[in-house]
Amino acid sequence: MRYAIIGDIHSNLTALECVLADIEEQNVDSILCVGDIVGYAADPNECVEIVREKADCVVCGNHDYGLTGQMTLDYFNADARDALLWTEEQLYDDNREWLKSLPLVARHNGMLLTHSTPCHPEDFDYIQTIYDARLAFEHLDCQIGFIGHSHIPVIFTEDEYVDYYLVEEFDVSYNQRLIINVGSVGQPRDLDPRACYAVLDDAEGKLFIRRKEYDVEAAASRILEAGLPEVNANRLFLGR
Numbered sequence: 001m002r003y004a005i006i007g008d009i010h011s012n013l014t015a016l017e018c019v020l021a022d023i024e025e026q027n028v029d030s031i032l033c034v035g036d037i038v039g040y041a042a043d044p045n046e047c048v049e050i051v052r053e054k055a056d057c058v059v060c061g062n063h064d065y066g067l068t069g070q071m072t073l074d075y076f077n078a079d080a081r082d083a084l085l086w087t088e089e090q091l092y093d094d095n096r097e098w099l100k101s102l103p104l105v106a107r108h109n110g111m112l113l114t115h116s117t118p119c120h121p122e123d124f125d126y127i128q129t130i131y132d133a134r135l136a137f138e139h140l141d142c143q144i145g146f147i148g149h150s151h152i153p154v155i156f157t158e159d160e161y162v163d164y165y166l167v168e169e170f171d172v173s174y175n176q177r178l179i180i181n182v183g184s185v186g187q188p189r190d191l192d193p194r195a196c197y198a199v200l201d202d203a204e205g206k207l208f209i210r211r212k213e214y215d216v217e218a219a220a221s222r223i224l225e226a227g228l229p230e231v232n233a234n235r236l237f238l239g240r
């Protein structure tokens with residue numbers, strides 16, 4: 001099977017459409033989503049509807065969780081909170097209900113999906129260090145886990161030791177276990193503004209981190225036109 005794994009879309013329809021066009025060319029059998037479909041940018045309904053239609057497995061991100069009243073908005077910084085309050089007014093009821101129905105952890109074809117970490121996923125802790133990754137591996141009951149949340153694509157590995165790799169292609173055919181952060185479609189934060197997602201080919205034993213240039217100018221204009229915080233637009237140009 002060939003999978004595309006997307007996440008941290010954050011209502012950026014321009015980036016999502018560009019990634020979907022690339023996914024089309026990648027001949028994938030299935031699309032999976034690690035959450036944070038809404039927040040920050042200007043097209044929440046369209047993004048939710050696309051993920052609803054196209055993804056075979058979706059987990060809830062912290063922005064989706066906050067928007068649907070499952071955690072306090074005090075958790076978020078002012079610019080994220082303002083965007084969530086705006087999104088709350090825009091989102092159609094059925095899209096909100098669907099977001100609210102998403103699980104924090106899901107299993108799909110022997111892989112695990114969670115937005116942040118499988119270790120107390122409701123706390124939305126980041127996996128940023130080897131120590132964080134080691135804790136997360138203790139809660140991974142299969143070979144491969146997919147995550148998002150930090151918006152930084154990274155592959156954590158566990159065999160004798162826990163290690164990490166910042167690469168665009170990775171061999172997944174070894175017996176080591178993997179926690180793969182697929183990066184962010186709609187708001188990359190690794191100083192590379194290109195939209196990011198992952199492709200897994202389990203027959204070939206390969207994982208690819210894909211980067212796609214999209215019309216950042218258009219996405220930023222949508223954010224400003226909607227009256228959303230300017231910083232949410234400006235950061236897209238910088239990839240941070």
Ligand code: ZN
Pocket residue numbers: 008010036061149150151
């Ligand atoms: Zn996010």
